[in-house]
Amino acid sequence: MKRAEFEHVIRAAVAIVHDELIVVGSQAILARYPDAPSDLLVSDELDMYPRTHPERAIDLDALIGAGSQFEETFGYRAHGVAPETSTLPEGWEQRLVRVEVESIDGGMAVAWALEPHDLVLAKLAAGRQQDYDFAVGALRANLVERLELVRRCEGLGIAIRNDVRRRVEGVTVRAGS
Helix, strand or coil: CCHHHHHHHHHHHHHHHCCCEEECCHHHHHHHCCCCCHHHCCCCEEEEEECCCHHHHHHHHHHHCCCCHHHHHHCCEEEECCHHHCCCCCCHHHHCEEEEEECCCCCEEEEEECCHHHHHHHHHHHCCHHHHHHHHHHHHCCCCCHHHHHHHHCCCCHHHHHHHHHHHHHHHHHHCC
């Protein structure tokens, strides 16, 4: 996904749900880094939910999600998720990155994307191979810093904190950082 596609999905999603959005998936990196390295931009979906009415994420899936006319036309899509989809450190809401794009009606469509360190920790908490690869890429590109990742691990729930801290160390070694 490219930044223009990211903005297009936000514009379409806000027109559907009439709400600000929270963007939690890998493509949230585009909020802070519009020209992020291509190895971080392999997903063709933008994981999100409406900020005040997260239950309306299902509407995003139905209208601009997988298998929709939107996806067939443009080759990318929204993916409506629940707020509890991502495991995030304390304080993540205060670090969200605001994105404003012109809306379909000429106003502003607003999305709030995970800050890159919080995004990488959420990916490492999920623990899939693609998530480790994303974290390595973000470290190699100097979009996140190891020490800040370790510091924010303290804000994770006790059940996952040590696992994520070990994963931070593992991807740091892989990244050569």
